[in-house]
Amino acid sequence: VDTLTGLIRRFADQADNRACTALFAAHAKQILPRGRSAKWDEVQFSRHLAPVTGIESPHTQARRLGVKQRASPMAMVKLYKDLPSSHLFLNRAPGADTQEASAILADELQDLANLIENTKEFLACGTLLGRLRVNQQTVPGSEIEFDLDWDVPETASVDWGDKTALLRSEEFGRLKKVFKDQSGIRAGEVIANADTEGLLVKNEEIKGFAKEVLSLQILQGGPRQGASPHWSGLGGFQWRFTDGSYKPEKGPVTDYWPGDTALVLPDAARLRSVLGWAEGRVFVPGGSVFASAEQATSLIREARGYYAYAQLRSDPVGVRVYAGWYGLPVILNPQGLLRVRTRPQAAPAPTPAP
Structure with a gap:
């Protein structure tokens, strides 16, 4: 990286900020709606x-x-940016010492993609939690409001912030049984906020478990650095911790995932029967701007989900770039998920007798 601008460009891609979207992309069943609605x-x-x-x-x-x-x-989700020719051809390209219009355009498109991916992560996390709310308060600037509820079961756990809680020996086993009883399939993974990882590290019982794992690695001559299969399988789960967040233009930094909630899921091989990912049909210009009426429909090209295209502007001379995404994450089997409250509210104080 030669310049600070180039360093900033390296941080433009926020893909590691989107654990929920990645889960759907890797394991969800693909749904290809033909009309305006996902079914x-x-x-x-x-x-x-x-x-x-x-x-x-x-x-x-x-x-x-x-x-x-x-x-x-x-x-x-659709956005556009106006890029006048002075911005494209007279400004220095990010991370370079010369003008390069293609590099400037690529960065502007990356910024549009990041905004779209932020909203997709919001939709994916809300869907996994079983409560998706899209309105002016949750997604500022939205023209369409809708609510989606999936009957995802919920259970209260012991307080994971209690250092003496018997998480490994009792609570994780109880959660696996609750999940098995409701779904008929075995629990395999847990998604939680990064704060939950800190609570687990502080737990006295899990500290002892970590010492056992380290001792076993030493006796077997195994590596003491990197991922340990024993640790990754704590409680019989594969753990996913997400610290993804977004920052509204006029608001504080907000986490996609609540800090007091964990989600139990089945093994990755079973997720295709639990999660779905719908991507709708979108239409973009596909040919010359000028053509006869008979050829009009040939100027439109169909895409699925994501799209991007550009149009020439004449006053001022420049380019308008468009980008968008049309789709919806869904839950095919709500019983295949279990929402867990990791920091249950303390019981209210008893009301004094009259």
Whole structure:
């Protein structure tokens, strides 16, 4: 990095700030809506025993799958920037000593992409928590408001901030049983705010567990640096900690994920049956600006989800760049998630008797 501007450019990509979006992108089932709304089915499988019958008895009828059809408008996030020719051709390119219009344009597009990805992360985190609220208060400047609720079960845990709480020996096992009882599948992962990682490190029981792991590594001649498979499987979970945040133009820094909530999920192989990722059809210019009426439709090109294009402006001369995304993260099986309150509110003081 030759200049401070170049250093700032390195920080423009905030991909490590978006753990929830990454989870959907890697493991969710892809949904390709044809119209304006995303549609999906919440399927409930049977979990009881099939009856045993005699060899000459008729077959016992089984109920059909429980299917709940859901639909919702998708989120359209679209932005543009006006880039006059003086900005493109007379300014020094970031991280360089000369003018380079393509580098300036690339940085402006990266900024648009970061804004769009911030909103996608907000949508993904809200969906995982089972409560997605889009309005002027939650997403300032939004023209469309909608609420989506998924019946994600919730349970109160012991206070993870209590250093003496028996998290490893008792509480994590209880959470796995609650998850198994409600979903019929095994718990595999936990998502939590980065503050939760600090609470776990301070826990006395987990401190002892860490010492055991280190001792085992020494005895087996294993590496004492880097990731440990024993530590990553604390309580039988794979842990994901997110410290993602965004800063409204006129507000304080806000975390995507609440500090008092953890989410239990199944193993990665099972997530495709729990999470869905819908991306709608979008249309962008696909040819020359001038053409006959018969060729008008050929000037429009269809894309899916993300798009970006540019148009020439004449007064002042320059370029207007457009970018956007059209889609929605969804939950296909709410019973496959468990929301855990890690810092339950203290019980109110008893009311004095009259």
